[in-house]
Each structure stands twice: as structure tokens, then as C-alpha cells.
Amino acid sequence: MNRTSTTDEPAAPAGGPAPRRPGPSAPAAFSYTPADEEKRRGVRRMKATATGLLLLVALIYVLATWARNSGITGWPGYVAAAAEAGMVGALADWFAVTALFRRPLGLPIPHTAIIPTKKDQLGASLGDFVGENFLSTGVVRTRLGALAVGRRVGAWLAEPAHADRVTAELSTALRGALTVLRDRDVQAVVGEAVTRRAEAAEIAPGLGKTLQKVVSDGAHHRAVDLVCARAHDWLETHSGFVMDAVQGGAPGWTPRFVDKKVGERVYKELLRFVTEMRDMPGHPARGALDRFLSDFAADLQGDTDTRARVERLKSELVARPEVQDIIASAWSSVRAMILSAAEDERSELRRRARASLIRLGTRLATDARLQAKADGWLEDAAAYVVSTYRTEITSLITDTVAGWDADQTSRKIEAHIGRDLQFIRINGTVVGALAGLLIYTLSHALGGA
Known part of the structure; x- marks a missing residue:
């Protein structure tokens, strides 16, 4: 019943259509990795243990029933009742666990093979759950308010070492941005802006x-x-x-x-x-x-x-062309000046940026009003994002799940949680046996009374 192939796509059944593959624009499907196959081997070992326990209680039931039919009284009845209930519990839990991933014995029983057949609905439900419980405005505001982001960021930024790090990162980002920008495009924009401003004023x-x-x-x-x-x-x-x-x-x-x-x-x-x-x-x-x-x-x-x-x-x-050339060349001069200042750790630009960051951090760490403003801005921004783009965020979940291959999804989920599910079968066998023994004992005790 369980396939152990490690290929990325399941083989098509004979005479049937080829398995569905996501198109170029579809979300990436689950990839079945060697680590998943190792977990799946652990699942198979637990399945063997649970099945062995079922066979054991079945054998015990047969032997206890034979002993009772042979005229032995007393204990065979209790053992047979416990074994019988254990088999019932084991079979019921086997059906429940198997029905999650496939149709038991291949029979078209309703409400089985839940994960392969209900994958898209599960993805939509998961997206709705995340949207309602994690991406709601109230939840986001409450969580951010409890974090006291403004005070924490201020205390962190007030440390000179941290301010140095932020300054260095900002300088790197600034150099990268200036490197990516094309001088010709920036010169054209600057020239047009200056000319338009000069003509308008x-x-x-x-x-x-x-x-x-x-x-x-x-x-x-x-x-x-x-x-x-x-x-x-x-x-x-x-x-x-x-x-x-x-x-x-x-x-x-x-x-x-x-x-x-x-x-x-x-x-x-x-x-x-x-x-x-x-x-x-x-x-x-x-x-x-x-x-x-x-x-x-x-x-x-x-x-x-x-x-x-x-x-x-x-x-x-x-x-005049001469004036336009001067305006355009101004960007080259400014760019060279900014790059030089950003690369020099002792430049006035770096020192002023570092000092400003430390002052900002100190104020954030000590000024309650500024902390409240910063936290309010952050909460408003986060609330706006989740309220405006919640559908787009949750659709990432639903669209991704919809793009997964049903069989691959079922196999991967089973590889990750199947071992724990087999304990349900084992526990069902043990609990069923104990329940059967208790019921049989109470029946005899009440009947004898």
C-alpha cells in the first residue's frame, strides 16, 4: 500500500494520464529529498511494529478462543475479550490513519484519502486561519505594542558599536545604490528637474x-x-x-x-x-x-x-549648452563626493551619521513620548500592510498549496508525521484491549451478582 519511490514525481498509472506538473508560473511543488526518504523508512518501521502488535493480539485471540472452546474456563474468556477489543481498536485506528493519506485497501470509501483529495481546501482553510488569527489589525497592534519596539531599538542603537555597524551598513548600501545608478540617467533627471525648476520660478x-x-x-x-x-x-x-x-x-x-x-x-x-x-x-x-x-x-x-x-x-x-553641461556635470561631482565620504570611515559624513544614530537611539531609549510615537508609527504601518495586503499574503499560502502535487504532498506529510500517527495505532490496540478487558470483567461481575 505504501510506495517508497524517491522520484520527484509519481509514476503515471498504466494507461492513465501523466501526473500533473506545475507550469512555469505555478508555485514550486514539494521536492522529495533523501532526508524525507530516511524519515519514511522510520515510518515503515513503526508501521511494522503496529501491524505486528495487531497480529500478536489476533494470535492471542485465536489461542484464547481455542482454549475456551476446549473446555478451559476462567482466564481464556478474559484474554479473548481483551484481544478482541484490541483488534477492533487497532483496525479502527489503522483505518483512521490510513484514510488521511489514501483509500484503505483501495476501496472508494467516502471521506478517505483526505490530504490528496482535500489538499486545496486545506490550503484555503490554512490561509483563512492565518489571515484571521495572525494577520488581523488587532493582533498585530497588540503584539507590536507588547514588544516595545521603539525602546528596544533605541537601547540597541545607543550603543556606539551598534551605531558603527549601522553606519557601515548604510554606507555600503549607499555605495551600492550609487554604483547601480546610471550616470546618464541621473544626469538627465537632474538636468530636467533643475531646468524645470528654473523656468517655473x-x-x-x-x-x-x-x-x-x-x-x-x-x-x-x-x-x-x-x-x-x-x-x-x-x-x-x-x-x-x-x-x-x-x-x-x-x-x-x-x-x-x-x-x-x-x-x-x-x-x-x-x-x-x-x-x-x-x-x-x-x-x-x-x-x-x-x-x-x-x-x-x-x-x-x-x-x-x-x-x-x-x-x-x-x-x-x-x-545654453554650456549651462546644461554644467548642470549635468554637477551629479558626477556630487556622486564622487558622496562615494569618497561613504568609503572613508573618518569622513565628516560618516561621523555625523554615527553621531545622529547614537543621539536618536538615546532619545528612543529614554523619551517615553518619542517611544510612543515610534511604536504608533510602526503599528499603523503594520496594520495598514496587513489590512491592505492580507488577501495577497494569504493567497501565497493557498496558491502555493494548490500548486503542489497531491501525491507528493501526501507522501511528504506522511514522512514527517507518519511515525507519530503509528503510535496512535499502537495506543489504540493497547487501550482497546484494556477497555475490552474492563467491559468483560464488569459484565461477568454484574452477571454473577
């Missing part, structure tokens, strides 16, 4: 407020001083260039000496103007520049035409 009012603040604080004076000083130095170094430029622009009919005199005069006046502007903080030209910058700052904030011109200039500037 109007910069003129912000520039106007900034310029107004700079002018009111006099922060631009140093820049003006630098420009005047550089202009003065340039004029002194390139005096001939200035005078040649003036002479080159003079009419052709003027005498050369006149052009030279005009050029020298223009150069001297220009040099004097720049020198005075450099040396005199209250120079009228500086005041005019301040008024111009103030007016321009106001126009940037309130003049529609000025703001529109600034936005057009911004769009043209952002659209």
Missing part, C-alpha cells in the same frame, strides 16, 4: 530684494572700490591704447597734432575721473551708481517690463 523679485538689501547695507562699495582701482591701474598701463582709440575716431580732415592733443586731453580727464572716483567715497558718480542700483532693484520687483526681460534672459541662459 520667477527670479526677478528675489534678485530685486537681494540687490536692494545689498545697496542699503553698502555691501557693494567694496566691489565699486575694486572696479575703480582696477580701472585706474589699467588706464595707467594702457595710456597709449586709449589715446590711439581717440585719435582713430577723429575726422580725417583734422590735423594729426590736434588729434593727439585731444587724445591726451581725453586720457587725462578719464584718468582724473577714475582716480577721484577711487579716492572719494562721496564722489557724485558713486552716488549716481547707488541711485541707479536702487532704481534697478525697485524695477526688478515692481516693473513688469523689467521682470519680463530678466525672465527671457534667464530662459536663454539656462537653455
Whole structure:
């Protein structure tokens, strides 16, 4: 009755269809391993023991019945009654145990071969049981609340060694993520995001407020001083260039000496103007520049035409290939900087991450309010997962069981629990014999009374 083949699939009966094999997308079936076959040999040994005990009580019943029929009175009746009840108990338990895995004696008795024929229903019932008793919102919240996850995680994370470990793992994960990412794709995303952001945000009012603040604080004076000083130095170094430029622009009919005199005069006046502007903080030209910058700052904030011109200039500037190349190359620089910091255990990034983890762990371990918040977030997240995806989680059980081959499932389950089930047969034999002996004894005692 019991097959001992160790092949992964049962052989097809003669003339019958081939055994069902799961398709490529079906859940993986049970694989019958050598370890399962070893357990199955233990099951066969226990079956032999239980069957031997049945044969023994049958032999005892035959001998006791023969002795009673031979005229021996007294003990043969008691022994025969005990043996008879023992056989009944053994046969009943053999039927019950066998009916779990196959049809006893191959007879089509209803409600037998339960595991092969009811496999899918058992899988569905198991999925429902898990869903109702393990994946319910109340159970998950109660269990997580009893664990005090926030306090435990905080105490663990507050240890410097543990913070070092988490920091190292985070650094490894960060390096792995940056390695997997394609630079071209990230550069395209960064470029598009920066460009879209630049085009969407109007910069003129912000520039106007900034310029107004700079002018009111006099922060631009140093820049003006630098420009005047550089202009003065340039004029002194390139005096001939200035005078040649003036002479080159003079009419052709003027005498050369006149052009030279005009050029020298223009150069001297220009040099004097720049020198005075450099040396005199209250120079009228500086005041005019301040008024111009103030007016321009106001126009940037309130003049529609000025703001529109600034936005057009911004769009043209952002659209230039040189600017796009700078935006795209920013990712390469940032990536290299992050990788270098993640690999260096003494980098500022690693040290700050470690310190932040220790502070977070210390707060979690000591701050009851933060613990309650963390536990609440975890409970809400777990409750959302089990309430939203409970069907998908339990379907993993039902679909997996449905994909198992019925015969393979029965054989594997029998290999794992069959040895214990054979003890039921042995116990049934012993208990049946004792019950039969008790009943026979009570019957005679009451009949004699």
C-alpha cells in the first residue's frame, strides 16, 4: 500500500494520464529529498511494529478462543475479550490513519484519502486561519505594542558599536545604490528637474530684494572700490591704447597734432575721473551708481517690463549648452563626493551619521513620548500592510498549496508525521484491549451478582 519511490514525481498509472506538473508560473511543488526518504523508512518501521502488535493480539485471540472452546474456563474468556477489543481498536485506528493519506485497501470509501483529495481546501482553510488569527489589525497592534519596539531599538542603537555597524551598513548600501545608478540617467533627471525648476520660478523679485538689501547695507562699495582701482591701474598701463582709440575716431580732415592733443586731453580727464572716483567715497558718480542700483532693484520687483526681460534672459541662459553641461556635470561631482565620504570611515559624513544614530537611539531609549510615537508609527504601518495586503499574503499560502502535487504532498506529510500517527495505532490496540478487558470483567461481575 505504501510506495517508497524517491522520484520527484509519481509514476503515471498504466494507461492513465501523466501526473500533473506545475507550469512555469505555478508555485514550486514539494521536492522529495533523501532526508524525507530516511524519515519514511522510520515510518515503515513503526508501521511494522503496529501491524505486528495487531497480529500478536489476533494470535492471542485465536489461542484464547481455542482454549475456551476446549473446555478451559476462567482466564481464556478474559484474554479473548481483551484481544478482541484490541483488534477492533487497532483496525479502527489503522483505518483512521490510513484514510488521511489514501483509500484503505483501495476501496472508494467516502471521506478517505483526505490530504490528496482535500489538499486545496486545506490550503484555503490554512490561509483563512492565518489571515484571521495572525494577520488581523488587532493582533498585530497588540503584539507590536507588547514588544516595545521603539525602546528596544533605541537601547540597541545607543550603543556606539551598534551605531558603527549601522553606519557601515548604510554606507555600503549607499555605495551600492550609487554604483547601480546610471550616470546618464541621473544626469538627465537632474538636468530636467533643475531646468524645470528654473523656468517655473520667477527670479526677478528675489534678485530685486537681494540687490536692494545689498545697496542699503553698502555691501557693494567694496566691489565699486575694486572696479575703480582696477580701472585706474589699467588706464595707467594702457595710456597709449586709449589715446590711439581717440585719435582713430577723429575726422580725417583734422590735423594729426590736434588729434593727439585731444587724445591726451581725453586720457587725462578719464584718468582724473577714475582716480577721484577711487579716492572719494562721496564722489557724485558713486552716488549716481547707488541711485541707479536702487532704481534697478525697485524695477526688478515692481516693473513688469523689467521682470519680463530678466525672465527671457534667464530662459536663454539656462537653455545654453554650456549651462546644461554644467548642470549635468554637477551629479558626477556630487556622486564622487558622496562615494569618497561613504568609503572613508573618518569622513565628516560618516561621523555625523554615527553621531545622529547614537543621539536618536538615546532619545528612543529614554523619551517615553518619542517611544510612543515610534511604536504608533510602526503599528499603523503594520496594520495598514496587513489590512491592505492580507488577501495577497494569504493567497501565497493557498496558491502555493494548490500548486503542489497531491501525491507528493501526501507522501511528504506522511514522512514527517507518519511515525507519530503509528503510535496512535499502537495506543489504540493497547487501550482497546484494556477497555475490552474492563467491559468483560464488569459484565461477568454484574452477571454473577
